[in-house]
Structures are given as C-alpha cells and as structure tokens.
Amino acid sequence: MTTMTLNAGPAVAAGDQAKNPAAEQNAVKTNAEIVKTVGQPFSDQAKLRMRNVNVFYGETQAIHDVSLDIGRNEVVAMIGPSGCGKSTFLRCLNRMNDTIEGCRVEGELTLDGEAIYGPKVDVVPLRARVGMVFQKPNPFPKSIYDNVAYGPKIHGIASRRAELDEIVENSLRRAGLWNEVKDRLDKPGTGLSGGQQQRLCIARAIAVSPEVILMDEPCSALDPIATARIEELIDELRENYTIAIVTHSMQQAARVSQRTAYFHLGKLVEVNDTETVFTNPEHELTEAYITGRFG
Numbered sequence: 001m002t003t004m005t006l007n008a009g010p011a012v013a014a015g016d017q018a019k020n021p022a023a024e025q026n027a028v029k030t031n032a033e034i035v036k037t038v039g040q041p042f043s044d045q046a047k048l049r050m051r052n053v054n055v056f057y058g059e060t061q062a063i064h065d066v067s068l069d070i071g072r073n074e075v076v077a078m079i080g081p082s083g084c085g086k087s088t089f090l091r092c093l094n095r096m097n098d099t100i101e102g103c104r105v106e107g108e109l110t111l112d113g114e115a116i117y118g119p120k121v122d123v124v125p126l127r128a129r130v131g132m133v134f135q136k137p138n139p140f141p142k143s144i145y146d147n148v149a150y151g152p153k154i155h156g157i158a159s160r161r162a163e164l165d166e167i168v169e170n171s172l173r174r175a176g177l178w179n180e181v182k183d184r185l186d187k188p189g190t191g192l193s194g195g196q197q198q199r200l201c202i203a204r205a206i207a208v209s210p211e212v213i214l215m216d217e218p219c220s221a222l223d224p225i226a227t228a229r230i231e232e233l234i235d236e237l238r239e240n241y242t243i244a245i246v247t248h249s250m251q252q253a254a255r256v257s258q259r260t261a262y263f264h265l266g267k268l269v270e271v272n273d274t275e276t277v278f279t280n281p282e283h284e285l286t287e288a289y290i291t292g293r294f295g
C-alpha cells in the first residue's frame with residue numbers, strides 16, 4: 001500500500017519506543033484512559049478556538065473534552081476510524097449539529113474570539129463565514145448557475161447580473177468544473193455526475209468567500225483527476241482561508257494539511273504537524289492507525 005511511504009514502518013518496535021518517552025508512557029494506556037491530547041493542539045494564530053468540547057446525541061456522548069485550535073491560513077486534517085466523531089466535531093464549528101434533534105454541544109467554541117454558540121449569533125451569516133462541503137454532494141434543485149449564485153445573492157455579496165456572472169464563473173473555474181458546464185449553466189445541478197455535483201458544491205461554498213471551509217470527506221466520490229484538482233484548490237484557498245478537512249485518505253491528509261488531528265472513540269488523541277503524525281507519531285493509538293493495525 002502506498003501509505004507505507006508515509007509511515008515510519010515498525011517505528012514502535014520496543015527499541016524505538018524507549019527513545020520516545022511519550023509513546024512509551026502512552027503505550028500502557030487503554031483508550032478509556034486517554035485523558036490528555038498529546039502534541040500541539042494549540043496555535044497562536046487561532047482562527048477557530050475550541051476548548052473542552054463535549055457533544056451528546058441524547059444520552060450518548062460522541063465527543064469527549066476536545067480542545068483544539070485551527071489557525072489562520074492553515075489546513076488541519078482530521079483522521080481516525082469510522083465512528084470516532086470526526087463529522088460530529090466538524091459540524092460543531094458552524095452549528096450544523098443544531099439541525100440534528102437531540103444533539104447537544106457543550107464547551108467553548110470561538111471564531112475570531114466570538115462565541116459561535118452565543119445567544120445573539122445568527123446561524124445564516126455564521127454559515128456563510130464558516131462554509132461546509134459534505135461527503136455526499138447536495139446541490140440545490142436549481143440550475144447550475146443558480147446553485148453558485150444563490151449564496152452571493154442572499155448574503156448581499158452581489159446583485160447585478162454582471163457581478164454574479166463573474167462570481168459564478170470564477171467559483172466554477174476554481175472548483176475545476178467550468179469547462180464541463182459553461183455551455184449548460186441553465187441546466188439542473190442535480191443532472192450532473194456525482195463528482196461534478198461535488199465540485200459544484202465546492203464552487204457554491206467558495207462563492208460566498210467564506211473565512212473558514214469545513215470539508216467532510218470531500219473527495220470520496222471523485223476520480224483521481226478531480227481529487228487532484230480539489231487538493232490543488234485547498235492549497236490555493238489556504239492563502240486566504242482556514243480549512244478543516246476530514247479524510248479517510250492518509251495520503252490526502254499528508255498532501256494537503258499542515259497539522260493532523262487523530263480522533264479515537266470521541267477523543268482527540270494527538271495533534272501534531274502532519275509530517276510528525278505520519279512519520280513519528282507520539283501516541284501509540286495514532287501509530288497503530290497509520291500503520292493500518294486498526295480502523
């Protein structure tokens with residue numbers, strides 16, 4: 001498997017562990033005993049700041065005491081086994097969990113120092129500032145053009161046709177879809193292929209110039225060419241935006257992110273710069289995951 005090129009191989013052979021006191025210390029811990037995130041969860045350039053976040057679905061706790069910063073102009077990748085809480089945590093950041101009945105979020109979450117869950121926060125402008133791209137493309141039942149123009153219109157970013165045309169073209173170009181759709185902008189977005197729909201959703205997300213973009217496995221329906229285009233786009237977007245991306249592809253995490261956060265059963269086990277996570281992880285659970293021992 002190509003992941004092997006990212007791994008340090010059997011880095012946690014007993015001899016190596018002795019050289020890594022943190023790994024040695026963690027090696028004796030069971031998951032229930034993970035009390036503290038190891039590595040570098042904080043940033044002095046925090047755009048998003050999360051402290052002691054707990055998330056519940058009814059009585060069941062899905063996220064346990066997670067603290068993390070996501071910095072300006074930074075891409076943070078979130079990885080971990082299925083069901084570990086990556087999507088749940090990501091949705092806290094723009095209050096998408098508000099739409100799930102019985103879901104409760106506790107803790108301190110701020111965007112540029114302002115409380116995301118403050119009593120006066122209007123979620124509509126919040127979600128324009130913190131945009132989201134989901135795993136399953138969800139175009140509106142509107143034309144391709146209107147899918148992209150809708151946000152700029154409702155948020156008052158542009159109203160004149162010429163301005164909207166420019167935003168639509170520019171967003172579709174950046175999402176790598178323009179050439180495929182430029183002659184059928186008035187056709188329904190739902191008539192595109194799955195991969196094209198996903199790029200349309202990405203164009204829609206960037207059309208409102210968000211400050212933060214949350215991506216939940218955005219490339220899982222894309223072919224390698226479209227995936228490469230999206231990864232390039234993520235790199236471009238980083239110049240101006242802050243990005244959190246959930247991915248099951250460790251190669252993708254390694255290619256696009258500066259820091260990687262490893263979640264396990266609702267806990268944030270380790271956050272470190274991406275190279276460290278994939279070549280010399282601090283926590284043995286991270287190491288077990290990246291070497292394919294579980295997940």
Ligand SMILES: Nc1ncnc2c1ncn2[C@@H]1O[C@H](COP(=O)(O)OP(=O)(O)OP(=O)(O)O)[C@@H](O)[C@H]1O
Nearest residue numbers: 057060062080081082083084085086087088089100
């Ligand atoms: N709407 C919901 N209602 C109840 N429980 C939920 C809901 N959504 C998620 N959960 C539970 O919360 C936990 C975390 O789920 P989540 O979808 O965040 O995991 P994930 O890491 O994104 O997994 P995957 O990699 O499979 O997408 C799981 O135990 C899941 O069953």
Ligand SMILES: [Mg+2]
Nearest residue numbers: 086087088216
């Ligand atoms: Mg998920």
